[in-house]
Amino acid sequence: MKFVPVIIAFLSLNFGYAQIKSKPITEFSQKDIKDGILIDVRTPKEFGMGHLENALNINWFDKEFSKRFDTIPKKRRLYVYCKKGGRSAKAQKLLDSLGYWNVVNLEGGYDHWKANKKF
Template identity: 40%
Template sequence: MRNVYIGLLVVLIAFASGCTAQEAIYEDVTKERFAELLKTGDGLLIDLRTPNEYEEGHIEGSVNIDFFADNFEDKIAKLDKNKTVYIYCAGGGRSGETLKLMKKTGFKTVYNLPIGYDGWSSD
């Protein structure tokens, strides 16, 4: 009988912990949705282009983490995984790869702009 109670307790704990866990978000979003999300002022906006590309123009409030830098993955690993992250590059390739990396390494909420800065800055 004691084993039955222990078994039920384990099942209840497992169920309860599953109910409280927030589901992770890894999402490609439109230009309009990206702009809407940025208005919350919440999270970290990352430009994944090279420093030269960044200097030519970037989304206001972004920080530059060069996708091609030798220490790129180390820089990503040091970010707060519980914070909402917004990523973009020039046209979606680098940010798409970074989205996969962030998913694999346990980030909770990541929004990607697949049209990149090129699409963002066009009419």
């Protein structure tokens, strides 16, 4: 009986973790992608000018954007970001509609991360 509160707490934390939909990009770390995939939805040109370490570039403006996710399991946690946050928010909504239920939008985008990174 004394384990019931522990089990309830564990389930609450686990459910809450799966429901995270956004996170400030400045709070993101490489540890976050241990079990996920980091996706930069900017253009290849923007990506080439700098990106977060270990990011996969899938261009939001690519006509085949949705198809680029065909090989990515829907269970995987996806972290998406763009330049300022608009494209990644749209990408998150689209991916949610495609069945990717664990998509986290990194708010503020690359520009915010770059302006606040510690050298």
